[in-house]
Amino acid sequence: MHQTNRSFDHLQEIVPPSAVSVRNVSKRYNDVEALRDLSLEFPRGQLTSLLGPSGCGKTTLLKIIAGLIKANSGDVEVNGVKVEGPGPDRAFVFQDFALLPWANVLRNVAFGLELRGVAKSEREAIAEKYIRNVGLTGFERSYPHELSGGMRQRVGLARALAVDAQVLLLDEPFSAVDEQNRRKFQEDMLALVQNEKKTFIFVTHSIEEAVYVSDQIAVLLPRPSRVSEVIRPTSFRNKDAVNIRRDPEYLDIIDRIWASLRNYVE
Template sequence: MSQISLASRQAAKPAAEIAVRTRDVSKNYGSVEALKKLSLDFPRGQLTSLLGPSGCGKTTLLKIIAGLIPPTSGEVEVNGKTVTGPGPDRAFVFQDFALLPWATVLRNVAFGLELRGVAQSEREDIAAKYIRDVGLAGFETSYPHQLSGGMRQRVGLARALSVDAEVLLMDEPFSAVDEQTRRKFQEDLLTLVANENKTFIFVTHSIEEAVYVSDQIAILLPRPSRVSEVIRPTGIREKGTENIRRDPEYLDTVDRIWASLRSYVE
C-alpha cells in the first residue's frame, strides 16, 4: 500500500490524544550508543508496535518508558508528566512471564494490588475479573508449574491489567508460545485494546504480528536507533479481524515493511 494512501486514510480521522511522548531520547551503554535522539508519540487508547532489526533498542526504549532505566539524554512524558522512575500509570508484561512460582494464579494476578495495599477481598475480586477476561477461569488455585507457557503468559497479562495502569508495556509477550496460541493471543489482544481503553506499547520481531495487532507501527533503524517511519494501517483496522491475513491491504503493508527492513537483516 502506498504511503500516500496510508496518509490520506489517517487524515480522515481526528488526531488522537497523546498518552506517551518520547523526545530526543538517547541511551548509551559505555561506548555503545543504543538510542540516538529518538522521538515518538503514542496515541491514547491505541496499540503501537515497535518493530525493527534485532538489537535496535526496542526493549531499551520500552524500559526507559517504564522508568526501569534512565535515558542518557532526552525525556519521556506520560500524560504530560516527565518519567523519573516506575509509576502506577504504567505496567510491564515481561517476555519470560516473571510469575511468583510459589503463588497461585489468583495471588499472582493480585500481587500488584497487594503491593499497593489494596484489601484482600477487593484485590481478589479484581484479579478474578481479569482471570476470566484472559480466559483462565477455573485455574485460580493452580500454580505456574501446572500451566502451559501460553497460560502463564495470560497470567502475566491479567496481572498487568488488574493494576489498572493507563499504559501497558509488552515486551515480545507472545514469543515463547506456539503459533496457534500466538494467533489466539493476537485476537484476544485486539479485544482487550477495544474494551480496556488503555494505551498499549508492544515490542515484536514479527512484521505480520505488528500489522495484525497495531493501530500504529514505528519502524526503528539499527543501532543507534531512531524512528525510520511510522505506519498507520488504518484501513486494515477498520475492516475487523476476520480473514485479515488474506486481505490485500494487509499483505501489501507486510511487504512494504519487509522491503524497508530487509537491507538491515544480516
C-alpha cells in the same frame, strides 16, 4: 531518515492525543550507542508496535518509558508528567513472565494490588475479573509450574491489567508460544485494546504480528536506533479478526516494511 505518517488509503485520519511522548531520547551502554535522539508519540487508547531488527533498541526504549532505566538525554512524558522512575500509571509485561513461583494464579494476578494495600476481598474480585478476561477461568488455584508457557503469559497480562495502569508495556509477550496460540493471543489483544481503552506499547520481531494488532507501527533503524517511519493502517482496523489477514492494505504494509528491513537482517 525522517519520521513520517503514512495512510495507505489516503484517508484523513484523526489521531488521538498522545498518552506517551518520547522526545530526543538517547541511551548509551559504555561504548554501545543504543538510541540516538529518538522521538515518538504514542496515541492514547491505541496499540503502537515497536518493530525493527534484533538489537535495535526496542526493549531499551520500552524500559526507559517504564522508568526501569534512565536515558542519557531527552525525556519521556506520560499524560504530561515527566517519567522519573516506575509508576502506577504504567505496567510492564515481561517476556519471561516474571511470575511468583510460590503463588497461585489468583495471587499472582492480584499481587500488584496487594503491594498497594488493597483489601484481600477487593483485590481478589478484581483479579478474578481479569483471569476471566484472559481465558484462565478454572486455573485460579494453579501454580506457574502447572501451566503452559502460553497460560503463564496470560497470567502476566492479567496482572498488568488488574492494577489499572493506563499504559501497558509488552515486551514480546507472545514469543514463547506456538503458532496456534500466538494467533489466538493476537485476536485476544485486538479485543483487549477495544475493551480496555488503555494505551498499549508492544515490542515484537514479527512484521505480520505488528501489522495485525497495531493502530500504529514505529519502524526502528539498527542501532543507534532512530525512527525510520511511522505507519498507521486504516482500511482494515475495524474488520473482524479473520478478515484482517486478507485485506490488501495489510499485505501491502507487510511487503513495504519487509522491503525496508531486509537489508538489516543477517
